[in-house]
Amino acid sequence: MAVLSRKQREIAERHNHFLDIARSLLHEEGFHQLSMDRVAELAEYSKGTVYQHFNCKEEMLGQLCISAMQRLYGLGQRALNHKGPHRERLLAFFIAHDVFQHLEYDDVCMMQNYHTDQVLVKLSPATRTRHDELEKNIFQLVQSIVEDAMEAGDLPTDRATSGDIVFGLWSLTHGAQSLRSLGLPFEQMGVSNASTAIVGMLESLLDGLGWKPLSNENPASPEKLAQLRTALFKDEIDAAQQKSQSEQN
């Protein structure tokens, strides 16, 4: 038993080692440069061994996306646990998304690849299911805030169902994230700043849905947003800064 589990631990460790290598290749040179041969070479194992862990490179990408989603889910949970009015909690969730976009920008680009027929077709059903479930969990995280607000009477229930509202919010963030990763010249097009623009649109959308307190009663000023961001994610942001500084040396 002890021996078996040592072996199992070794395998699990190697699995993560492969994933780490794949992640860095992916971040440095993009999905098209990721190859099983390269991973094997860098990990100092043979190709066959890598194939025992992942039956294709799409599978590696899928598993990396799963950990990225888990990270996002974790940030979202923090936002959910924020004490404050429902509307502020939702705002906190958006901030979590924005923090994720800043801290794990490479992962956001990586996910762009995931959503491609190329990848989805070759992915193992297990990984695909796992990913879909995480997507659903995040959806439900937001839905729970929306439904709390409805129950508390802060949000009218006659205009839209909670599911529809979450779908709209999700589209807004997902779309913004996707557009930003394209690197179009937004400033030239008259967009002041993608982050603040999206928060502004979110606020307007919530106002339009009649989600109290409306933004003119309790506006989300830049200071307040910054404060919320710091309160919730200071440790993460600092850790990321330290990490990037140490990488420069």
Next chain:
Amino acid sequence: MAVLSRKQREIAERHNHFLDIARSLLHEEGFHQLSMDRVAELAEYSKGTVYQHFNCKEEMLGQLCISAMQRLYGLGQRALNHKGPHRERLLAFFIAHDVFQHLEYDDVCMMQNYHTDQVLVKLSPATRTRHDELEKNIFQLVQSIVEDAMEAGDLPTDRATSGDIVFGLWSLTHGAQSLRSLGLPFEQMGVSNASTAIVGMLESLLDGLGWKPLSNENPASPEKLAQLRTALFKDEIDAAQQKSQSEQN
């Protein structure tokens, strides 16, 4: 001159022939199944000839995306020319997007691939620029509606700039489009219908921005939406139906 131009016409024709083949391969089997050898074989030309037209398969995809964007732009222009209140014209633009999503679903999936590092890195600068410009044109199409509404006093100018508003609207549609192409089980998640949900969210967003007439004064009922859709795009929808019927035979 006449001889030269005949040759040029031949080349242009072949170019389109290659693109047609590439499009159908792409639609039937996805980007990963598209190969230069296959295109050459199906077109009954040699590989080298195909490479004289497109220096890589990403270039083919890029050019196909450009025509898809032109199609979308055309639909958008129709919406823009719609006579009616500004807000209704914007709604018409969203309907155009939705019609595009329904009529050219394969193209929507195709564009998912375009937004990938794999493709963007290998694309010729000319095609990339052309595509970015089209994206910008569509952006400006919407921006012109927004600015008209501001000038007419139907939309407050103090809450957000026109650029920020367009960015938000674009995120909303782009995100919804992208999410829908993932094939997640939205019904199970409590989303009634992605199309109507998004229109509802759009209406709320416009309400929140204070864009008059507000939806409670002049609601966009399902009937009205259907009517608008028919008025603007009946010919396109019918043509697509006939086409799909004739394909079944």
Next chain:
DNA sequence: GCCAACTCTTGACGTATCGTCATATTTTGA
């Protein structure tokens, strides 16, 4: 109508990556 110059087309070639599988190596436990 002929030929030299020029343009266009071809497909074999070298390289890269994929995923497989027979063989070699290591581990296990009797």
Next chain:
DNA sequence: TCAAAATATGACGATACGTCAAGAGTTGGC
């Protein structure tokens, strides 16, 4: 200690990429 089981290896066949020298076709002057 050794045979059986588990694991690791890398050579192999297949597919696709992008190139380029050689062949095929075209043009225009004579």
